[in-house]
Amino acid sequence: MTGEAEQQLRAYVEYFRDLGVREFYRRGEPVFAVETVAPAVAVASALFAAPEPVAERPIVARKPDFLEPPIANPVSFDQLAPLPKSRVPASEKAAALLAVQQEIGDCTRCPLAYAGRRKIVFGDGNPNARLMFVGEGPGADEDTQGLPFVGKAGQLLNNMIAAMGLKREEVYIANIVKCRPPNNRVPEPAEAGVCTQFLLQQMDIVQPEVVVALGATAALYLLGVKRSLSSLRGHWHTCRGAKLAVTYHPAFLLRDPRQKGEAWKDLQMVMAEMGLKAPAKG
Structure with missing residues (x-):
């Protein structure tokens, strides 16, 4: 074994x-x-x-x-629950997110809680963000600090955000699962199934205009489709009332820097949709 x-x-x-x-x-x-x-x-x-x-x-x-059989056909976030009938007022979004975090508590709803987890990684950023990034799950640095995307992949994501003319504090960042899977493996369906209820609430509170799915795992659960990343990239999808774009996970870009140009094309598509301009080079 x-x-x-x-x-x-x-x-x-x-x-x-x-x-x-x-x-x-x-x-x-x-x-x-x-x-x-x-x-x-x-x-x-x-x-x-x-x-x-x-x-x-x-x-x-x-x-x-987690004793239930693996999900053969994942269900998209749009199918998990109806869209909220009313928006959370901007002044109340921070408190609403805090309420979700408190609902999670010291979560023991799935085995990830017993697999060496240090901290639950809830989310980070502006509760009123127009743009939201969703990754796969926490890594070692995130598990230590309790914040998403703070390791090397997080540094690259920060650079990607800056290249779009934004600051990290202006966007919202979360993951499919909130606890680090052992050895950074891909979350199993039952684990993701437990966490998606909370991510769905986060998305419905923030209600971003655009969501960027970072990597195949995020795209799989957000969209509920089993398709290659290449077939999903370059096209607009929908999720919880927002437009959704798919691109490479920053950790993958660190392993294969040759794909950074392709990821930049995806971000440029997002920028055009949101009316953003890259900062002038000094």
């Missing part, structure tokens, strides 16, 4: 341990209150006890989301 596989398995085991049997309730009270997995005999005795009358509250067990 590889180190990555072992770490992932440990995360799943710790998730089960934390879950324990506290998800099983009877008359509103836990059957057990243990910190580790209860012995099989004790679990069986509780689960197969004489059933309660129908009129009383039944025992309810919630199946962990």
Whole structure:
């Protein structure tokens, strides 16, 4: 078993341990209150006890989301929920985003919480931004600082934003998942499925005019289509009432700088749509 596989398995085991049997309730009270997995005999005795009358509250067990089969056909953000009927006032957007962050709390909704995560990386930027960037997930630097795109890829993204005539503080930045996957692997469908509900809320609060999907993973979940990055680039898509463009992830551009010119073409398309001009070279 590889180190990555072992770490992932440990995360799943710790998730089960934390879950324990506290998800099983009877008359509103836990059957057990243990910190580790209860012995099989004790679990069986509780689960197969004489059933309660129908009129009383039944025992309810919630199946962990990540035990569901992988999503064969991802659902776009436009299909996940209806668009909000009204906009959040500009003066209230910061507070609304904070409320979402507090709702997430010290999240243990998926195994990523048990895979060595240090900090939850919520998002960063202007709550009233016209432009929003969505990446894949936090890396090591982001996991340490609790902010998206602060490592080498983040430095390149900052340069990309500056080349568009904007400052980082003027845009909003977030990721598909808010916890670092082990060894920076691609988020699994169940992990992304847990986090997208919060990213969707962020997008509906900020309500940017344009969204830029950074990389194939972001495009996959935002648009709900399994297509190559090359087929998605250069075209306008829609997401949560905003126009969406797809380009390369900055981390990929660091590995293959030859594609920076292609990424610049994507950003120029965004600039034309937003009426932005590149700053004059001094």
